[in-house]
Structures are given as structure tokens and as C-alpha cells.
Amino acid sequence: MVPDGVGDRRAFLAGATGAIAAASGCLGGMRNLAGRARTDQLSLRISTVPASHDPYAVRIANRLAANLERAGIAATVDPMSPDVLLRETLLNHDFDLYVARYPSRGDPDELRSMLYSAYGEEAGWQNPFGFSDLETDGLLDEQRTVPDSERPEVIGELQRRIVRHQPFTVVGFPDRIGAVRDGQFEAWPEGGLADPTAYLRLDRVDGKSTLRLSLRNGRITRNRNPIAAEHRDRGALTGLLYESLLRTGGDPADPIPWLARRVEWDPEGSPAATVRLRETKWHDGEAFTARDVAFTYGFLKDTSIGGFDTPVPTPWRRGRLSLVDAVDVRSTDELRIEFTTENRTLAHRALSVPILPAHVWWDRAGSADIAGIDLVGGTTEALVTPNEAAIGSGPLRFEAATADESLSLVEFPEHFLHAGDTGGIPDRLSDPPRFDRVEFDVVPSHDAAVELLAADEVDASADGLGASVVPRIVRADEVSLATDRSEEFYHIGYNCRRSPMTDPRFRRTVARHLDRTALTDDVFGGYGTPAETPLGGRWVPAELEWDGAARLSFLGTEGELNVDRARETFREAGYQYDGDRLVRRAPS
Amino acid sequence: MTFAFVVGRVVFVVAVAVTVAAVTIVGPGRLVETRRTFRERFDAIVPYVGLLAVVLVANKVARDVGPEVSELVGIRITGWLRRVDGRLLWPLYPNDTPQVVAWLQSMATPELTAYFSLVYVYGYVFLLVFPLVAYVSLPRPEPIRRTMIAYGANYLIGVLCYVAFVAYGPRNLIVEQAEGLLYTQYTHYQFVTNAVNDETNVFPSLHTSMAVTAALLAWTTREEYPIWVPISAVLAVSVVVSTMYLGIHWATDVLFGIALGWVSVAIGRRFETTPPTVSGFKDRLDGLKNAIPVRRR
Incomplete structure (x- = not known):
């Protein structure tokens, strides 16, 4: 019966009230019980990219999920395309755990971008974990102020702290696996075309003038x-179009003067330098001047150019910008730059951000909107523009692209390399490119990349390949394998803003569900090295060097998790079990 | 070049197969008759051809725009598909239930891989194209109309699902257990499959639904083409199995694909005498409105 009309409704309400009143005797006890939150099994989502994009990440995620599952946590691997993963983790901070490759270049100052507390609220490549720790912040600042000789010690302490607190868990360093075709081009660098300078080092064998490359990630x-944070990681390809004052090819202490003809340091102690620029042009024919450089440093610090209440800094290369204090234009080809650090190696880092043409980007400082409606807030046009024309200053110019299919870059004859203005640039880089166009062909998988190589449809793979295609590369005629150690590492990222990832004990226990030795053997197919720290070489304190076992050791043997030990470790960290499920109070 | 070559070969092989099948199954008599009365037959199916064209264009747009929209609004269900798939074989293996795809691949041999790869590419295209030729050659227009409506319904519903759900196939997730056999063994086909579909368009399996549709349609014309019933059934089952065997689809995609195929044929039969029109749709909507009692003052 449905009460109809006012009178009926009153009668119904009166009846209901009476019934509740009659039952109120047992209500007190019920409230005590029902007022307590239920316990539910802890479930976690592990975000990563599908195997066709990254065959390693999904395998690491699967192993971790399987082991956490056995320890009583409902873990689900959630594959998504690379730009969605970057958007969810870097911009929206909407994740529990993620597995990805960090595009490191082995520079300790990168850790500041990764972990500095003040970056936790920002959207971009800086502190996606939302990690905050005063001691870590102190060390991150200190490594910028101490002399070079004392830096390894500070960085060592920092790495110890990272291992202890686990804002992210390092899994290992995979080698960069490149595949190149012999015959048409030579002087292929080890590991293939890992960064923009590698393209310039190529030598051509015969009269061929088009470099054909396969590309897996078509962004x-x-x-x-x-x-654009969700579309860039290393910026290897945008680095062909956009250039920086210095290029650090190899040794960061000895960078190559690029758009800067010369960098003259003020006498010892004063953190400033006078930068003389080379004479070159933007791809649209406008002259490159000191004004563009000053604009870029100001713009990247606040892409709204003072238009918003809160500055909107660049979401990519943010850490490097914080090394620059002030930029003054002296003349059209001379600037004075003051740094926030006296360490010149670090200052070099600040001089290697991409320089943008002021006349193009000035108009992108406005609020980003869709059909006139500002949906997101605090976002400028500069961060969301697809920048299709890509007016840069590089030796290659954008010519054409078909979304997710192909990209053509052509030689830019007005580049300074053609004018012979190459003072300070090492010989093998100082010639103009040996090809007059580069054709990128987007391929659906690493297998497909090797297929095109074997069929002589491309000369090399532009991005690194997975170990599973190595046998195919070796089998193919006239195709060679080019491998190299890499500074990029796979890591598990924790969203430290979300419980229970807020708890370092929880993160430390999760980290112990990974067997790095087994992972590097099975996942990297032997092409890689296990590691527990994000930086290798001289930055690793002796006790953290990889010796076959992690400091936070695996809770099992030879890849096989010891379930009882895993659960015991979670219990010791304060977590509770209901049967074989790790349970938590359900949030109400 | 690889792309054009592979497409050319598929077109050639299917053309030969359809020709052979047309001569043997349809028979020269029917073909000659079709040639003679082509105009009348064409007139009888014109509204349906238009409809199919609209659907295909909409589908093309949806496949280009769809993945982008889907990335923003779609629900990511890969984890669920994996979970459901991991339970399906429970009656057979109650203790350590394997993934359906891993279970199928545990029986893999090079010959089987070759067979299923060929079926997935050539067999599938043949299975879809031949009915169009066969049914145009029938004097009554219902079978060909039914076929076009059913194909269109498959595409339309399939594409809507692809926008609503973002999912990756087994080859992209459970890589330790399942291999993307087609793409690791016969990589060149990937250039074609990649051009016609996005890798997130997994749920439901359109390969399955279309193959099932073709087989069900074959049953509706068993009087005219009795021999096509077993042939299409074998091909359809092979296509369905191949989607899983090759690591492209989850068993759950396939189950929903079968359901979609069945629904599409039902829709085809419903509209085989009168084509669906906008005004017809409005009438039905009005009818629906009238069916709901509304109190008027």
C-alpha cells in the first residue's frame, strides 16, 4: 500500500514513530555495536601500462600483486595507456600504487624534484608521491649548497633515508636495448638513439638522406x-625541436655550450654567470634573442605570467627552474643569470631547460578553458596546448604528423650548425645532421618494430625495446643489437596521501614483497641490474651497494614468497588479519 | 609497404575463397539469375544499404574519437575481466583455477597457432563477406536485409561498449601466462589489426559476435544453403576460440560477444521486413509514452 494524500501520510508517519519508540529499549546496545566501523579486506590498485607499451612494468606489477594477494591484500593490476597513467599519477594524484620507469639521468638533484615536500601539492613530475619529511627536505637543500667534494656524503645519507622511508621502492635498472640496421648509417651510439645528441652523431654511409625510425610511443x-607533463618523460624527441643553453651529453660537470656560445662565471663565490648567445633562428624565421631566454625562465616559473593568484609553474623540469634566481637581459645576445646555488654542476642543470620562443608562448599565459568555460581552474593554456606547430630552434624542424601513425622532421638550414658557429662543440657533434629528414613510423609493439627493421623499412628503433625481442633482433639479417647501461629505473610509487600508504612501516613491508634478483632475471631477461637505491655509481654508500640481497630483504626465497613471514611482518607493523585477509576499518 | 602488402594479400585470398564458395555453394544458376535481376534486388535492399553505410561511418568516427573519449569517461575493467576469467574454469579445476586463455595456450602447438592465426584473419573476413554474396543471390530480400541489420547492430552496440569500457586483452596483462601469439608469431598482421581497431577495444569481442552472427544467420537460411550451416559453424567456433587462444580476448569478452551476436540476429529478424526509420523510432517512443499512465488534470 502506498499512502496517498496528506491524511494517509500522517497516519503512516504516526504508525512508524510508534514502532520505533517501542523498539528503543534494545537500541542502546545496538548503537554501541553498529556505531563501530566494519572491517573490510584492504584492497589496492596497482596502476601501470599495458605490456604492448612496457613489457617490464606490467610483469613487475603482476608479481607484486600476486605476492600481496598471498599476504592477504586484494591487489588489482590496472593497466592504462601511458598518458593516462601520467595524468592520473602526476596531475590528478589518483592512484594507490603504480609501477613505472623513472626517466632519470642519474643526477642526484632529481631526487629533490621527486621528494621535496613543498612540491607535494603541485601537479607535475615533482613529488607525485605526496611524500613529506623534514629531514629529507633538509638533505635535499643541503646537497645544493655543499661543495662538490662533500656532496656524495649528503647524497649517501639521502639514499639511506629513502631506503628507510620508502617513498618509492626501486626495483632495478634495465639496460637500454636498441636495434639498428647496418649499412645505411653508422656510428650508432650504444643503446641506440637515447637522446637528441645521439641523432647528431650519426654518420651516413651511402647517399641516403632520410633516416627512418620506428616509434612505439606515438604521443x-x-x-x-x-x-606537458602527461606527454613527456625524458623529452628525447622534443629535444630535437627545442634546445637549451647547454646540452649535457654524458658528463654533467662538462656540458656542451649549445644555444649559449659561452658561459662566463663570476669570480669564485658569486653564484652568477654571463651568458653569450649564438646567432640562430626560430623555425618560423624569427631571430632568437636574449629576450626569449629571459622570457622562458620567467614563464616556466609562472606560466600565467603573474595573471593568476598562485603561480602556475611548469610541470616538467620544475626542479631545474628552482636553481635560477634572476635573469637579466644585457643586450640581444647577452644575459646575466643569477643562481640559487654556488655549485656549478647544478647551475649547468638549470641551463639545460628547453628555451621557448617568446612570441609564440606569450599568448599561452591565459586560463585554459573549453569553449570559454574554465573547468579545471589554475591551469594555463601553456600546459594543455598540443603545440602542433612546435616552433623551436633545433637542427630539425617539424614538418608533418598523422596522429598515432607518423611524424616527419626535416632539416632546418638556418640552424647555427649550418653557419659554422660551433665553437666549444665537440667535433662529432659540430657538423649539421647527416640526413635531411627523419621519418618516424609509429608501431603497435616491440615485435612490430623488429619486423620493420628486418624488412628494411626502418633504420633503427627510436625508443628502447624489451628483452623479449632480443632473439629476433639477433636473428634478423643486417640488424644489430645496441645495448647500454641506463640510469632509468623501475620503481613502485606509493600515494603517501592515502592510508595505509601514509605509513612507512606499510611501505617497507610492501617493498619486501619484491625479489629483485628474480625480477631482473625473469622480467629484464638478464638485461638489467637489481638495485635498491635510485642513484648508482659514486652516489651509493658502500652498505647500500647491491650485493645480491636488499637491505629490506625479500620475505621468501628465490622468488617464492613465504606467506607466513609476510603476514607476520604485516602484523608486526600493526596490521590485523581476519582469517587470511588483511583487514582494516572501513571508512564510513 | 608491409601494411599494403598484408592488406593486399588478405583481399586476394578472401576474394578467391568467396569466388570458389559462390560457385560451389550458391551455384552458377543463382549467380546468373542475380546478375539478370540485379536492379530489382538492389531496390529491395536500398534502405538497408543506406543504414549500413550510416552505421559504418558512425563507427569509423567512433573508433577515431572513441578511444580519446573513452580515456576520459570510460570505466577501466581489465582487472575485473581478469578476475572473472580466473574463476570460469572452477568446475574443472576447483583447486588451482587457471586463466581460460592460459589454459588454452597450454595446449598450443605451432600447427594450432598457424591454424588459429589464419582463421582469425582470413577465416573471419571470409565468414563475414560470403553471406553478403550468398544472400544477395537469393530471390527473397529478407536474408540480406537481416544480415545488414545484424552486422550494423553488432558494430553500433560494440562501439558503444568500447567507449563505455576501457579494457586491455590478456596479452597486455597476464604476460607471464599468456602470449599475444598472433603478434609474436605473425607480427605483420598487427599492422592491419592495429589500423582497424584500438587495443583498448576488447570488451566485448566483436570477432566473436560477428562470427556468431554469421553462423546464426546461416541457420536461418538452412533451406537455401544447407551446406553453409556446418561450414559457418566450424569457422565461427574456430574464430571464437582463436580470439582467446591468440591471447587477444578474455573469455568474458567472448561470452558477451556471443550474447551480442545473438541479440544482433534478433534485431535483424525484427527489422527484416520494415527498415528502422527515425519516424518509426519516434512512433515507438510515443507508444511507450502512451503506455505509461500519466494523470492529466
């Missing part, structure tokens, strides 16, 4: 914005 065909 550059859709988006050529050099500062």
Missing part, C-alpha cells in the same frame, strides 16, 4: 608541447 604525433 609526439599528437602532442608536441615540451612542458
Whole structure:
């Protein structure tokens, strides 16, 4: 019966009230019980990219999920395309755990971008974990102020702290596996075309003038914005179009003067330098001047150019910008730059951000909107523009692209390399490119990349390949394998804003569900090295060097998890079990 | 070049197969008759051809725009598909239930891989194209109309699902257990499959639904083409198994694909005498409105 009309409704309400009143005797006890939150099994989502994009990440995620599952946590691997993963983790901070490759270049100052507390609220490549720790912040600042000789010690302490607190868990360093075709081009660098300078080092054998490359990640065909966080990681391809004052090819202490003809340091102790620029042009024919450089440093610090209440800094290369204090234009080809650090190696880092043409980007400081409606707030046009025309100053110019299919870059004859203005640039880089166009062909998988190589449809793979295609590379005629150690590492990222990832004990226990030795053997196919720290070489304190076992050791043997030990470790960390499920109070 | 070559070969092989099948199954008599009365037959199916064209264009747009929209609004269900798939074989293996795809691949041999790869590419295209030729050659227009409506319904519903759900196939997730056999063994086909579909368009399996549709349609024309019933059934089952065997689809995609195929044929039969029109749709909507009692003052 449905009460109809006012009178009926009153009668119904009166009846209901009476019934509740009659039952109120047992209500007190019920409230005590029902008022307590239920316990539910802890479930975690592990975000990663599908195997066709990254065959390693999904395997690491699967292993971790399987082991956590056995320890009583409902863990689900959630594959998503690379730009969605970057958007969810870097911009929206919407994740529990993720597995990805960090595009490191082995510079300790990168850790500041990764972990500095003040970056936790920002959207971009800086502190996606939302990690905050005063001691870590102190060390991150200290490594910028101490002399070079004392830096390894500070960095060592920092790495110890990272291992202890586990804002992220390092899994290992995979080798960069490149595949190149012999015959048409030579002087292929080890590891293939890992960064922009590698393209310039190529030598051509015969009269061929088109360099044909396969490309697995086609984001550059859709988006050529050099500062769009969800589309850039290393910026290897945008680095062909956009250049910086210095290029650090190899040794960061000895960078190559690029757009800067010369960098003259003020006498010892004063953190400032006078920068003389080379004479070159933007791809649209406008002259490159000191004004562009000053604009870029100001713009990347606040892409709204003072238009918003809160500055909107670049979400990519943010850490480097914080090394610059002030930029003054002296003349059209001379600037004075003051740094926040006296350490010149670090200052070099600040001089290697992409320089943008002021006349193009000035108009992108406005609020980003869709059909006139500002949906997101606090976002400038500069961060979301696909930047299709990609007006840069590089030796190659954008010509055409078909989304997710192909990209053509052509030689830019007005580049300074053609004018012979090459003072300070090492010989093998100082010639103009040996090809007059580069054709990128987007391929659906690493297998497909090797297929095109074997069929002589491409000369090399532009991005690194997975170990599973190594046998195919070796089998193919006239195709060689080019491998190299890499500074990029796989890691598990924790969203430290979300419980229970807020708890370092929890993160430390999760880290102990990974057997790095087994992972590097099975996942990297032997092409890689296990590690527990994000930086290798001289930055690793002796006790953290990889010796076959992690400091936070695996809770099992030879890849096989010891379930009882895993549960015991979670219990010791304060977590509770109901049967074989790790349970937590359900949030009400 | 690889792409054009592979497409050319598929077109050639299917053309030969359809020709052979047309001569043997349809028979020269029917073909000659079709040639003679082509105009009348064409007139009888014109509204349906238009409809199919609209659907295909909409589908093309949806496949280009769809993945982008889907990335923003779609629900990511890969984890669920994996979970459900991991339970399906429970009656057979109550203790350590394997993933359906891993279980199928545990029986893999090079010959089987070759067979299923060929079926997935050539067999599938043949299975879809031949009915169009066969049914145009029938004097009554219902079978060909039914076929076009059913194909269109498959595409339309399939594409809507692809926008609503973002899912990756087994080859992209459970890589330790399942291999993307087609793409690791016969990589060149990937250039074609990649051009016609996005890798997130997994749920439901359109390969399955279309193959099932073709087989069910074959049953509706068993009087005219009795021999096509077993042939299409064998091909359809092979296509369905191949989607899982090759690590492209989850068993759950396939189950929903079968359901979609069945629904599409039902829709085809419903509209085989009168084509669905906008005004017809409005009438039905009005009818629906009238069916709901509304109190008027």
C-alpha cells in the first residue's frame, strides 16, 4: 500500500514513530555495536601500462600483486595507456600504487624534484608521491649548497633515508636495448638513439638522406608541447625541436655550450654567470634573442605570467627552474643569470631547460578553458596546448604528423650548425645532421618494430625495446643489437596521501614483497641490474651497494614468497588479519 | 609497404575463397539469375544499404574519437575481466583455477597457432563477406536485409561498449601466462589489426559476435544453403576460440560477444521486413509514452 494524500501520510508517519519508540529499549546496545566501523579486506590498485607499451612494468606489477594477494591484500593490476597513467599519477594524484620507469639521468638533484615536500601539492613530475619529511627536505637543500667534494656524503645519507622511508621502492635498472640496421648509417651510439645528441652523431654511409625510425610511443604525433607533463618523460624527441643553453651529453660537470656560445662565471663565490648567445633562428624565421631566454625562465616559473593568484609553474623540469634566481637581459645576445646555488654542476642543470620562443608562448599565459568555460581552474593554456606547430630552434624542424601513425622532421638550414658557429662543440657533434629528414613510423609493439627493421623499412628503433625481442633482433639479417647501461629505473610509487600508504612501516613491508634478483632475471631477461637505491655509481654508500640481497630483504626465497613471514611482518607493523585477509576499518 | 602488402594479400585470398564458395555453394544458376535481376534486388535492399553505410561511418568516427573519449569517461575493467576469467574454469579445476586463455595456450602447438592465426584473419573476413554474396543471390530480400541489420547492430552496440569500457586483452596483462601469439608469431598482421581497431577495444569481442552472427544467420537460411550451416559453424567456433587462444580476448569478452551476436540476429529478424526509420523510432517512443499512465488534470 502506498499512502496517498496528506491524511494517509500522517497516519503512516504516526504508525512508524510508534514502532520505533517501542523498539528503543534494545537500541542502546545496538548503537554501541553498529556505531563501530566494519572491517573490510584492504584492497589496492596497482596502476601501470599495458605490456604492448612496457613489457617490464606490467610483469613487475603482476608479481607484486600476486605476492600481496598471498599476504592477504586484494591487489588489482590496472593497466592504462601511458598518458593516462601520467595524468592520473602526476596531475590528478589518483592512484594507490603504480609501477613505472623513472626517466632519470642519474643526477642526484632529481631526487629533490621527486621528494621535496613543498612540491607535494603541485601537479607535475615533482613529488607525485605526496611524500613529506623534514629531514629529507633538509638533505635535499643541503646537497645544493655543499661543495662538490662533500656532496656524495649528503647524497649517501639521502639514499639511506629513502631506503628507510620508502617513498618509492626501486626495483632495478634495465639496460637500454636498441636495434639498428647496418649499412645505411653508422656510428650508432650504444643503446641506440637515447637522446637528441645521439641523432647528431650519426654518420651516413651511402647517399641516403632520410633516416627512418620506428616509434612505439606515438604521443609526439599528437602532442608536441615540451612542458606537458602527461606527454613527456625524458623529452628525447622534443629535444630535437627545442634546445637549451647547454646540452649535457654524458658528463654533467662538462656540458656542451649549445644555444649559449659561452658561459662566463663570476669570480669564485658569486653564484652568477654571463651568458653569450649564438646567432640562430626560430623555425618560423624569427631571430632568437636574449629576450626569449629571459622570457622562458620567467614563464616556466609562472606560466600565467603573474595573471593568476598562485603561480602556475611548469610541470616538467620544475626542479631545474628552482636553481635560477634572476635573469637579466644585457643586450640581444647577452644575459646575466643569477643562481640559487654556488655549485656549478647544478647551475649547468638549470641551463639545460628547453628555451621557448617568446612570441609564440606569450599568448599561452591565459586560463585554459573549453569553449570559454574554465573547468579545471589554475591551469594555463601553456600546459594543455598540443603545440602542433612546435616552433623551436633545433637542427630539425617539424614538418608533418598523422596522429598515432607518423611524424616527419626535416632539416632546418638556418640552424647555427649550418653557419659554422660551433665553437666549444665537440667535433662529432659540430657538423649539421647527416640526413635531411627523419621519418618516424609509429608501431603497435616491440615485435612490430623488429619486423620493420628486418624488412628494411626502418633504420633503427627510436625508443628502447624489451628483452623479449632480443632473439629476433639477433636473428634478423643486417640488424644489430645496441645495448647500454641506463640510469632509468623501475620503481613502485606509493600515494603517501592515502592510508595505509601514509605509513612507512606499510611501505617497507610492501617493498619486501619484491625479489629483485628474480625480477631482473625473469622480467629484464638478464638485461638489467637489481638495485635498491635510485642513484648508482659514486652516489651509493658502500652498505647500500647491491650485493645480491636488499637491505629490506625479500620475505621468501628465490622468488617464492613465504606467506607466513609476510603476514607476520604485516602484523608486526600493526596490521590485523581476519582469517587470511588483511583487514582494516572501513571508512564510513 | 608491409601494411599494403598484408592488406593486399588478405583481399586476394578472401576474394578467391568467396569466388570458389559462390560457385560451389550458391551455384552458377543463382549467380546468373542475380546478375539478370540485379536492379530489382538492389531496390529491395536500398534502405538497408543506406543504414549500413550510416552505421559504418558512425563507427569509423567512433573508433577515431572513441578511444580519446573513452580515456576520459570510460570505466577501466581489465582487472575485473581478469578476475572473472580466473574463476570460469572452477568446475574443472576447483583447486588451482587457471586463466581460460592460459589454459588454452597450454595446449598450443605451432600447427594450432598457424591454424588459429589464419582463421582469425582470413577465416573471419571470409565468414563475414560470403553471406553478403550468398544472400544477395537469393530471390527473397529478407536474408540480406537481416544480415545488414545484424552486422550494423553488432558494430553500433560494440562501439558503444568500447567507449563505455576501457579494457586491455590478456596479452597486455597476464604476460607471464599468456602470449599475444598472433603478434609474436605473425607480427605483420598487427599492422592491419592495429589500423582497424584500438587495443583498448576488447570488451566485448566483436570477432566473436560477428562470427556468431554469421553462423546464426546461416541457420536461418538452412533451406537455401544447407551446406553453409556446418561450414559457418566450424569457422565461427574456430574464430571464437582463436580470439582467446591468440591471447587477444578474455573469455568474458567472448561470452558477451556471443550474447551480442545473438541479440544482433534478433534485431535483424525484427527489422527484416520494415527498415528502422527515425519516424518509426519516434512512433515507438510515443507508444511507450502512451503506455505509461500519466494523470492529466
